[in-house]
Amino acid sequence: MKNIINQFLQNYIIRPFLSFIIGVRYENTAALEQEQQYIIVANHNSHLDALSIRAALPKSQRKKTFTVAALDYFGKNNFCKRAMQFFLNAILIKRKKTVGEPSAIETLDGLLKKGKSLILFPEGSRGQPGVLAEFKKGIAILLKKNPQLAIIPAYLNGFGRVLPKDSHLCLPMLCKVRFGEPLRVETGDIEMMLQKVQAAILNLKPATEKDLNKF
Secondary structure: HHHHHHHHHHHHHHHHHHHHHHEEEEEEHHHHOOOOOEEEEEOOOOOOHHHHHHHHHOOHHHHHHHEEEHHHHHOOHHHHHHHHHHHHHHHEEEOOOOOOOOOOHHHHHHHHHHHOOOOOOOOOOOOOOOOOOOOOOHHHHHHOOOOEEEEEEEEEEOHHHHOOOOOOOOOOOEEEEEEEOOOOOOOOOOHHHHHHHHHHHHOOOOOOOOOOOOO
């Protein structure tokens, strides 16, 4: 029943709301159908980012694709935790390892080993709109542990203006989610792998494209 309700919300409420009310435009969503398992990596400026990416997923991928989110932020109370799990299929991880418990990397690697996919923001938290912050090493470590896995880069433009950090008010304005083609990052030096993932995201923003985060 939960899955049926979630599919209904995604198809008839969330995706139409994002597209027709907020103004989200999607490009190259066909890239999401080329692989059965992947990690979607994207820049991160707004709480709408994950919801908008998830709304683009093919129906067959929604149940097995988990959004990576911080437990200390989104697990502050039971309502928030349940909402994240219901609407985003979130896996809430601890940013600091607790002795005797699996680390965040071990938890995420376990999901990947089970054939699940992830939506992950390598910056770790919402950054300055239009500026890609330094990536955390987690994405490179996961790729090194799962060298067969494809990443699908995504570039989000305008979400820092639609729902800025520390704001609770959505401003309906044009914003874009552009997906790149699936690719595999050769394993090797962690820093080099991070640079390749970052380049894959940045290459999706044409030099001539306007920064939609600015009025």
